[in-house]
Amino acid sequence: MSESPVNYRIEGGVGVITLNRPDKLNAWTADMDELVYGFMREASADDAVRVILFTGAGRGFCAGADMENLKQIQSRGSQGNTGMRSEQVDRRIEADVPADFGLRYTYFPSVPKPIIGAINGVTAGIGMVIALYCDVRIWSDAARMSTVFAKRGLIAEHGIAWMLQRLIGPSRAAELLFSARFLHADEALEMGLANAVFPAESFAQNALSYAADWATTVSPRSLRVMKRQLWNDAFSTLTEAVERGNSEMVSSFDTEDFKEGLAHFLEKRAPRFTGR
Numbered sequence: 001m002s003e004s005p006v007n008y009r010i011e012g013g014v015g016v017i018t019l020n021r022p023d024k025l026n027a028w029t030a031d032m033d034e035l036v037y038g039f040m041r042e043a044s045a046d047d048a049v050r051v052i053l054f055t056g057a058g059r060g061f062c063a064g065a066d067m068e069n070l071k072q073i074q075s076r077g078s079q080g081n082t083g084m085r086s087e088q089v090d091r092r093i094e095a096d097v098p099a100d101f102g103l104r105y106t107y108f109p110s111v112p113k114p115i116i117g118a119i120n121g122v123t124a125g126i127g128m129v130i131a132l133y134c135d136v137r138i139w140s141d142a143a144r145m146s147t148v149f150a151k152r153g154l155i156a157e158h159g160i161a162w163m164l165q166r167l168i169g170p171s172r173a174a175e176l177l178f179s180a181r182f183l184h185a186d187e188a189l190e191m192g193l194a195n196a197v198f199p200a201e202s203f204a205q206n207a208l209s210y211a212a213d214w215a216t217t218v219s220p221r222s223l224r225v226m227k228r229q230l231w232n233d234a235f236s237t238l239t240e241a242v243e244r245g246n247s248e249m250v251s252s253f254d255t256e257d258f259k260e261g262l263a264h265f266l267e268k269r270a271p272r273f274t275g276r
Contacts, residue, residue, distance in 0.1 A: 013215030015043035022058025055118035062127025
């Protein structure tokens with residue numbers, strides 16, 4: 001029996017999803033797409049999981065679409081790939097986000113728990129698309145990332161142009177898309193595509209510790225609500241965002257996590273949040 005191309009485990013409140021085709025630098029396939037979606041749904045429904053860590057095995061995070069898939073696409077041409085023109089799916093895992101976050105590769109914002117992209121190595125094309133939809137990205141100092149599309153005669157797919165300019169601004173986004181050059185960890189940190197950078201030799205341990213800190217020290221309810229605020233507010237006016245925030249703040253006052261947040265601070269002990 002062949003090994004699964006995506007693995008999933010739970011460790012200390014962290015659901016770890018690992019792309020597992022290291023010999024192919026975790027090049028993306030349809031099977032991996034379905035498995036990742038299934039594990040995201042599983043982690044979303046499991047109260048034991050408070051944070052999701054998404055990474056790759058070996059030297060790559062995801063080096064883009066599998067080359068055999070690209071060859072098949074090339075051989076079929078535009079008439080044989082009409083399905084690429086439409087994203088008529090709804091992959092939203094929780095429905096209280098805009099429908100825009102239910103498309104084939106845009107559903108990460110609908111996951112009710114933070115997704116930390118642990119960028120362990122080379123990342124390109126669809127791999128970069130996936131990384132950008134994570135809530136936060138931490139990098140190995142050996143990682144590098146490229147849009148790559150322009151060097152394959154392709155274009156910015158699955159909303160990467162929308163996401164990239166919101167993360168780093170229109171001019172920087174244009175430069176990365178047009179040049180298709182590789183971006184390294186130090187520059188990614190400077191421009192905001194990396195939230196933190198860790199040494200390659202200890203990256204897996206550092207990434208897990210980074211995620212575990214969120215899983216054990218902050219309210220899972222707060223994380224869930226604030227993630228929804230962040231993504232919903234992208235489509236809101238300032239007034240709508242303020243009113244939504246005020247309403248959510250009032251709702252927080254009656255929760256177990258608010259009581260525990262005060263209690264552990266006053267009692268000078270580690271928190272025991274329940275997520276309720």
